[in-house]
Amino acid sequence: MRWEKNLILLAAAGVFFVLTSILAGRGLISRFVLLTMTQVCIYIILALGLNLITGFTGQLSIGHAGFMSIGAYGAGFIMKTFDVQAGPTLIFFIPFALIFGVLVAAAFGVLLGLPTLRLRGDYLAIATIGFGEIVRIVLLNTKALGGASGMPLKQFVGWGAAYWLMLLSVVLIYNFVNSSHGRACIAIRENEIAAETMGINTTKYKVMAFAIGAGLAGLAGGIYANHMYMIQPSTFNFLKSFEILVMVVLGGLGSITGCILGAIVMTVMNNALGIFPEIRMIIVSVLLVTMMIFRPNGLMGTTELRLPFRRGPFGTKGDMTNGG
Amino acid sequence: MSAEFILQQLLNGVSLGSIYALIALGYTMVYGIIQLINFAHGDVMMVGAYTGWYCTTVLHMSFLPAMLVAMLACSVLGVVIERVAYKPLRKSTRLAALITAIGMSFFLEYGMMFLVSPQTRTFPPVFPQTIYHIGPLTVKYGDIVIITVTVCLMTLLTVVVKYTRIGKAMRAVSFDKEAAALMGINVNNVISATFAIGSALAAAAGVLIGVYYNTVQPLMGIMPGLKAFVAAVLGGIGIIPGAMLGGLALGLTEVFVSAIGFSTWRDAGAFLILIIVLIVKPTGLLGQNTREKV
Numbered sequence: 001m002r003w004e005k006n007l008i009l010l011a012a013a014g015v016f017f018v019l020t021s022i023l024a025g026r027g028l029i030s031r032f033v034l035l036t037m038t039q040v041c042i043y044i045i046l047a048l049g050l051n052l053i054t055g056f057t058g059q060l061s062i063g064h065a066g067f068m069s070i071g072a073y074g075a076g077f078i079m080k081t082f083d084v085q086a087g088p089t090l091i092f093f094i095p096f097a098l099i100f101g102v103l104v105a106a107a108f109g110v111l112l113g114l115p116t117l118r119l120r121g122d123y124l125a126i127a128t129i130g131f132g133e134i135v136r137i138v139l140l141n142t143k144a145l146g147g148a149s150g151m152p153l154k155q156f157v158g159w160g161a162a163y164w165l166m167l168l169s170v171v172l173i174y175n176f177v178n179s180s181h182g183r184a185c186i187a188i189r190e191n192e193i194a195a196e197t198m199g200i201n202t203t204k205y206k207v208m209a210f211a212i213g214a215g216l217a218g219l220a221g222g223i224y225a226n227h228m229y230m231i232q233p234s235t236f237n238f239l240k241s242f243e244i245l246v247m248v249v250l251g252g253l254g255s256i257t258g259c260i261l262g263a264i265v266m267t268v269m270n271n272a273l274g275i276f277p278e279i280r281m282i283i284v285s286v287l288l289v290t291m292m293i294f295r296p297n298g299l300m301g302t303t304e305l306r307l308p309f310r311r312g313p314f315g316t317k318g319d320m321t322n323g324g
Numbered sequence: 325m326s327a328e329f330i331l332q333q334l335l336n337g338v339s340l341g342s343i344y345a346l347i348a349l350g351y352t353m354v355y356g357i358i359q360l361i362n363f364a365h366g367d368v369m370m371v372g373a374y375t376g377w378y379c380t381t382v383l384h385m386s387f388l389p390a391m392l393v394a395m396l397a398c399s400v401l402g403v404v405i406e407r408v409a410y411k412p413l414r415k416s417t418r419l420a421a422l423i424t425a426i427g428m429s430f431f432l433e434y435g436m437m438f439l440v441s442p443q444t445r446t447f448p449p450v451f452p453q454t455i456y457h458i459g460p461l462t463v464k465y466g467d468i469v470i471i472t473v474t475v476c477l478m479t480l481l482t483v484v485v486k487y488t489r490i491g492k493a494m495r496a497v498s499f500d501k502e503a504a505a506l507m508g509i510n511v512n513n514v515i516s517a518t519f520a521i522g523s524a525l526a527a528a529a530g531v532l533i534g535v536y537y538n539t540v541q542p543l544m545g546i547m548p549g550l551k552a553f554v555a556a557v558l559g560g561i562g563i564i565p566g567a568m569l570g571g572l573a574l575g576l577t578e579v580f581v582s583a584i585g586f587s588t589w590r591d592a593g594a595f596l597i598l599i600i601v602l603i604v605k606p607t608g609l610l611g612q613n614t615r616e617k618v
Contacts, residue, residue: 058419060419118602119602119603122361122418123557123602123606125422126361126553126602127598127599130596131599137589141588141589253419277434278434278437278438278442279438281433281434284430285428285430285434288424289409292420293409293424296413296416296420
């Protein structure tokens, strides 16, 4: 039963990919749309990572762009140092660069996650803002990584790779959240003291959530670096962290399908309103404030979208989180 | 490094730090009363700076009336923000309130950008460009004004909080909201008053920053806002003397980091202090530890 479901979902994902590839090949999908679709994939990966930290584990982090920039610069550094050119070596270097970015970002996630031992709530949020800003300033002042003018790169990762890596991240987060580790994280969100009393090593799981979330942000950064031709410290500012947070909050803190929807809606809206940046930000902020007042848990809350299978592909997750 | 150089930097640090302290006071007062980090505070300061700019440039007012108008306008703005955005969320989670505050901050920034265009405006020279030489020190007229205004406002605030009826009510509400309500204090009015006072102080700081750096710009509130918040945390958030101490400490650090030749790193210095304080003593310099009860 489970196999059937997964096979059907995988087939659907494959059909979607083949369709878009054919359409793009014939020029029926414009480059702008394809770019938007790739960006959607990048933001979904980012939102998934932040959702694990903030939505499932309940640790408010507003420094996600910091992890993203670490991943981007990590991957970019590898591509630059080995002076990677288009050719058969790409099959080795691209995964190497991406994995390097993920590992460095995850290491910083652990580094930042450890102080969560002592900090909670607002204080943690502030510490993560500080972290994001420090990363940006360090990058700005590091001549070896290009400083303020940034690091020019080639485009080696296209829509296809971004799409499959996004699906991989969804599967990873879905399985993590439904494992015993994920349940421990949800328990921490619901009540940290109660979770600790029940024998959950809260520090371990908080650090774990930070490491995985940061690693995913690093992956998104790596894809971004290898897709956008150029990375600059100013791209990864407080505003970027905030945008990712809005996607998660909009879709639903603690809902995988919710944050995917949030990422899609926000990215499409951002690109559609790209020529009116002020109006875009006004809409985003008003949306956010009204959302918080009327639906503080996001559009989806902790519930997941279900496909019409007999038991639903997302299992009994909704029941589990609502019971807490 | 000579003694004169150090003295000169001390003076610069105090004048920058007193601006941070003015902004930090608003953060700390609001946090003390409703435990909310009012991210929009830095942007209220920006609105204050714009009001001051408008009053001096378009209406040709002199410095002091312009500052008073800005303070008045911003205290109204502060109360409106509180009533519209924060009041409905008083019973919801901290996360929701914090996200609303960030949303409000962006709304002010980009709303202002939409209204007055993103271009940087020059503040007219409202002070004489006099420079005094006191011994080896170079003292600008602006420095004296900044320090005098800050000292006056802080004294006024201390008097208000310590000796007036509303000040007593504010302390009562920050100590225990429910008990204060039971004693017949109108908690909503006290919270509004806190926002009004905090925003007025921010507006004063905004006008001072505008005059000091000669420019106003819609995103000018972000960095001073974040740094003032660092100052509030450094001194112990919720504690009024802590905010003053934290502001001065932050201003001095920043000036000295720049003075020894690391001016591009000075923002990182402020945030590094923040993270160290949070890890070593999260309650701040003047804060006391409280045990969390189940």
